[in-house]
Amino acid sequence: MVVDDSAVVRGLETRILESDPAISVIASVGNGQAAVQALDRHDVEVIVLDIEMPVMDGITALPHLLKKAPGVKIVMSSTLTARNAEISLKALEAGASEYVTKPSSSRELTGGTDFKQELVDKVKALGAAARRAGGAPRTLARPAPLTPSPAAAGAATTPSRVPSLHQAGAQIQLRPAANDRPDVIAIGSSTGGPQALFTVLGGIKKAGGITQPILITQHMPATFTTILAEHIGRIAGLQAKEAENGEVIQNGRVYIAPGDWHMLVETKGTDKVLRLTQDPPENFCRPAVDPMFRSIAKAYGRRVLAAVLTGMGSDGARGGKVIADAGGTVIAQDEATSVVWGMPGATAQAGVCSAVLPLPDVAPYIHKFANRRV
Template sequence: MSGSPLAAGSPPDPRDDVVRILIVDDSAVARAVLSRMIEGMRGFAVVGAVSNVPGALAFLASNRADVILLDLEMPGVHGLTGLPDLLVAGQGAKILVVSSAAERGAAAAVQALALGAADTLVKPGVGSFAGKFAETLEERLTRLTDRAGELVGPSRLPSGVPQEFDIVAVGASTGGIHALSQMLRAIPPSFEVPILVTQHLPASFMSYFAAQLAVLAGRPCEVAEDHMRVRPGRMLVAPGHAHLRCVRSSEGVAIRLTDERSVSGCMPSVDPMLESVAEVYGKRGLGVMLSGMGRDGSIGARDLIGAGGAILAQDRASSVVWGMPGAVAASASAVLPPDEIGRMVASQRRPR
């Protein structure tokens, strides 16, 4: 059984600005509780509630959804297995994984994000749906569907005279893991320029995240530690508890981890990484801004451009949230989908 196509509650608001939600969860109780919770949120409407991935695909064949709430551990097709198909069938719908599976470790959550989920949220026990969970769910839905800041700067192709670079520094947040995976797949393992990554994730996720990136990129990837050297052919990921900075050392360039409060309030923040790349590498530095909420990285991007370096930004159409890349698009050398950014990086050249 795929469950009832329409959830309990009032009929969906017909206004164009209402966010349409599809719930995919094998628990009838969870579907009912989530439906009532969402119908009580202003600007959101549940248009469907089904018990499995095949039911969701059947629903999407003739109905539209803006956000899909997806459980992972369901009979038949697992949520992770069905996630890519749901992305295709959803035609732009954002997937928020709501599953207790994320609580048992970071692996399922990071894998879901790498496959294209916009965000993850730990589903509590049935008796704990109210209160904090309801507030967090509304905040996540609002963040994923907020169009504020998404109309900054035009999309454009690169222009000008290319120039080589010695470091690639990537910043990302919501939706960034999937974008990063697309970018890295376009860069061959033989690429020797070091890659730094600051991705907004909890500290507990970072070891698995680095391991996943190593597989995707076909190159060594480690969670950065203080005084670690920046080496050719390697990737370093900012830990969840500290900012990643580059500093000059007697042996070249090393990592310095700091924990000062950033302007964006993010930990780790993209700004310190890009600021330090500007200081150490100057015009030989290349920054990449991928999908993410807010404006983290915009200050560091300004510093890098001022030092003669360049910024590449993910385009609006491919971004889950065009906040971070949108904030730098007007001054970016190019605004492109992640795979095209990867191919440009792989050429070891950059637009000026």
């Protein structure tokens, strides 16, 4: 279902979506109230929801839509302004699954390919997730000993006892966690990532906190990353900010890769320093997780704990291998709790993870591992 007060935008978005044979737009309405009513007549998997509309705006409609159709995936749609970025982040906290930043004119909507591809990709991925969640229960062979529990995060696993598990029809081989206490925590995420980050950072705070710096690359445009840092700072109870070029990394702080910039780490004397670059996108993304992971492995060696959370694509898998090969520890979010099990799935299937965990277990694992005694 497409929800937008502009008939022109609704028509354009409908044509964009239905250009893919896997997508069918079964309802198109002009405000949030009409969208809520439409759920009485239509079985919808994904809703593209405008923020600013008459009668009932998107943020007001959101809880009503989720209450009426708990399994529906909602993509917030707005032009890129600081106010809309703030509203979109609040919507993600309130249960929306994703967001898209739509061009500010119908001419840009018609001519631009980036928005078209982003809209189609996100709707398809979320539609698949909605069908998985609403279909027959999946059987995941995940016996407790196979995915190390948070309590075991500080314990070394001998190579002969490294377990395997099955997810998404593939066998996943786990490797031993490092023996060293990490000096840095690195997190990569994309689709569904803001909610996952709020859960993980809030959980770390609840568990008692950590002293290491936390570096985060979340696939987001500029403006959004500024607002994301503010939300994370409030939720985590830590000083969180967008990274600045040349900034010395300090313990107990959270650094977010700014939109459209890769965030890297370099060693300068005894300091670890952030570098921002506009090198070409990787995995069609800038910022991307892989370059951050590679640079962190080079700067910190084996004293790294990296986590790959929900997201489309495979960003983080190759960089995760670099961290694991350097002796660091990599974990991934499991399929059942991921909005999209692309990035964490690719990382897990690369055989570089020491644990594949449900989202609620990620924060306890990080807290235990980061505070381990060695």
